[in-house]
Amino acid sequence: MDLEHLIQRFQLKDTKAFEKLYEMYATNICGVINSIVQDDELSQEICQDVFMKVWQKSDSYNSSKGRFFTWLLNIARNAAIDELRSKSHKEQKLNLSADLFVGILDQPNESENDEMNSSQLKNWVVGLKQKCKQIIDLLYFKGYSQKEVAEALDIPLGTVKTRNRNCISQLRENMKNN
Amino acid sequence: MDTKAYIESGIIELYVAGQLTEKENLEVARYARMYPEIKKEILEVENTILAVSRSASPKSVPSFDAIRQKLEGQEGKVIPMEKKSSSWKPYVGWAAAVVCALGIVYLYNQNEQLNSGMEVTNTEIEKLEQEIKEANESLEKSTQLLDQLRNKDVVVVQLGGQSVSPESFAKAYWNKEEGQLFIDAQGLPEPPEGMAYQVWSLTLDPLTPTSVGLLENFESNDNGVFTLVNSNASEAFGITLEPEGGSAAPNLEQLYVLGTVSS
Incomplete structure (x- = not known):
């Protein structure tokens, strides 16, 4: 189905x-x-x-x-x-707003059962710029609107959409190569 | 439409993030139906976010059983009620059917009873009608008889009791013109078994008896009046007791009543 x-x-x-x-x-x-x-x-x-x-x-x-x-x-x-x-x-x-989704990976007991995924994610995320990690975290995990993201990251509103696009594309690229 | 430029704009990523306006959402969903490459891009972005979010998941994810238990706990109060409500309906239906069937049987019996009651009543009516008819006929006969006896041509002959039965009496009403003879035999005792009264017409000089007839079915004649035919030039009438079927000549020892015709 x-x-x-x-x-x-x-x-x-x-x-x-x-x-x-x-x-x-x-x-x-x-x-x-x-x-x-x-x-x-x-x-x-x-x-x-x-x-x-x-x-x-x-x-x-x-x-x-x-x-x-x-x-x-x-x-x-x-x-x-x-x-x-x-x-x-x-x-x-x-x-x-300071804690990113990647922060979980730094917790010592996190990767016991999920080592594969975690290490993969690390690999995917490692190559990302800090600004990419922040924007993905805020838009997808914290539910910030574009305007809130622009204010939080102190970037022009018009650039949120394209920057996010670029960051997701980078992430996809990293996933493909791993 | 330039789907490539649309995809490059970054709107798909925001669509998956849920950060678009309602209008924009509808637009993306519409394009996704129209352009397979847009649909594909949505799924790929979604898969990327799914992969990232999966990696952030806690050590263990609660099993669905825990959710299921909570759902059942929530609806536990609702489901039995639904069951109840769905279970009494067929019973009501069956009960109604049984009541209906009983009603039909009852009405059928009632109808049968009424029909048989009507039959009895009809039979009674028929019987009564028959009785009325018989009474009318009897009345008619009596009226007719009375008319016949009253006829001016009728000669009345008193028949007096003889030595065998002095207390007996009878009357003869003789219409000489029409040859009719009526015998009123109410004053005669019932004849013994195997015997019958025989009426004789007599001429006196010399004494010659001629049989006129038998008083048949004596006991069942309701008014005691017998109709006979007499074309003789009778001078007297006598009644004797004879064996059933009558005799050729009268047994004078058993002469009950006798009377002469007044000239």
């Missing part, structure tokens, strides 16, 4: 379809959350809550307005950011 039909059945509250979508995206979504909260246990907890929310809000997804993954991504990062803001994570909130 293709993604489109799977999503349709999921929207009709078919738990089997939901399970398949979960298998497809759970790792990524938990990863997005983890890149924000940078806490294994907490990110697992939030990740479950996010998929519960996804099930409840299944009606609100509209394929003509975006990718299913983008929809999931948006719910996940909002939930993760809300969590950071609501709980006693005020310090981390202040650091939010």
